[in-house]
Amino acid sequence: MTQSNPWSYFWQKGAKASFLDDSSRLPAYQMRKFWFERMDESDVKQPMVDIGTGNGIVVQWLNEYAKEKSKKLDVQGIDSAQLNSPDTDLKLQGDTPYESFQLPSNKKVGTFVSHYGLEYGDMAEGLKNLNAQLKRGGMLIALVHSKESVIYKKSEAIYDLMPSVIKQLKKSVVPLQESLLKHGPKSIPRSALQAQQILNQFVRKHERNPSFHAMNFVPATKHLLNAAAEGKDAESRQVLNGYMDSLNAHKARTKTLLKATEQLGDMDETKKQFEAAGFKKVTVQQVQFPESGVFGNCVIAFK
Numbered sequence: 397m398t399q400s401n402p403w404s405y406f407w408q409k410g411a412k413a414s415f416l417d418d419s420s421r422l423p424a425y426q427m428r429k430f431w432f433e434r435m436d437e438s439d440v441k442q443p444m445v446d447i448g449t450g451n452g453i454v455v456q457w458l459n460e461y462a463k464e465k466s467k468k469l470d471v472q473g474i475d476s477a478q479l480n481s482p483d484t485d486l487k488l489q490g491d492t493p494y495e496s497f498q499l500p501s502n503k504k505v506g507t508f509v510s511h512y513g514l515e516y517g518d519m520a521e522g523l524k525n526l527n528a529q530l531k532r533g534g535m536l537i538a539l540v541h542s543k544e545s546v547i548y549k550k551s552e553a554i555y556d557l558m559p560s561v562i563k564q565l566k567k568s569v570v571p572l573q574e575s576l577l578k579h580g581p582k583s584i585p586r587s588a589l590q591a592q593q594i595l596n597q598f599v600r601k602h603e604r605n606p607s608f609h610a611m612n613f614v615p616a617t618k619h620l621l622n623a624a625a626e627g628k629d630a631e632s633r634q635v636l637n638g639y640m641d642s643l644n645a646h647k648a649r650t651k652t653l654l655k656a657t658e659q660l661g662d663m664d665e666t667k668k669q670f671e672a673a674g675f676k677k678v679t680v681q682q683v684q685f686p687e688s689g690v691f692g693n694c695v696i697a698f699k
Contacts, residue, residue, distance in 0.1 A: 448513015
């Protein structure tokens with residue numbers, strides 16, 4: 397949890413993507429389709445490098461595109477975090493910040509792609525390097541965050557709620573846990589009953605808040621308090637510690653997302669950053685998927 401890059405722990409657990417979960421089938425389909433369409437409409441040069449690849453979901457999609465379209469794509473992914481992809485066939489390289497990336501033997505890149513990756517690095521320095529590493533006529537295609545996007549708005553809401561959740565854990569959950577472990581469920585003191593009441597009020601206050609449900613507060617606290625009531629000291633403390641670690645790790649990652657989006661600015665500011673790095677014919681367009689909403693901006697730029 398104390399690693400300098402908060403995403404390393406996330407990727408090393410084997411996560412497929414930072415922007416998808418079990419309820420994201422439609423956005424996953426739409427994002428995959430987004431990249432298929434970009435490949436169809438672009439004369440992409442080889443080799444291709446995915447910036448901020450994580451565990452390689454975009455590299456996987458591009459390999460699937462090549463197979464379905466009977467095309468040959470040479471795709472690899474790089475990320476500044478440490479990686480652990482469940483798909484060992486993907487060409488991925490962790491501990492590799494794009495600000496200083498270059499291919500072996502001074503070979504040039506044909507196309508850079510990025511799916512929520514560029515904005516997590518130092519764009520002023522990084523974009524200049526990417527431009528330098530591109531072949532003449534090469535291009536960059538990136539889907540980046542925006543303040544209008546569903547992902548940003550959800551992340552901001554969770555980040556804003558997180559201090560209250562952590563405070564509630566310390567204020568009511570921990571005292572109630574300690575009381576249950578010490579006295580059992582049938583003879584807990586008045587102070588513990590008051591903690592229970594405060595906890596119930598907190599849950600009722602947020603019961604219709606999607607951000608609150610996304611944090612799994614109720615399942616986690618139920619588990620650890622039930623374990624405490626049954627005298628399972630080690631299990632109860634393990635759940636509490638694991639949940640606190642999860643919240644702190646999520647907070648650290650979310651902070652980088654919010655900071656990354658701030659760095660991009662609005663669409664005009666994003667365009668100016670790419671132009672300042674030497675890119676030509678820069679276009680920035682909002683990306684909105686039917687039924688799913690806005691998912692950021694698409695940047696296309698050339699050398």
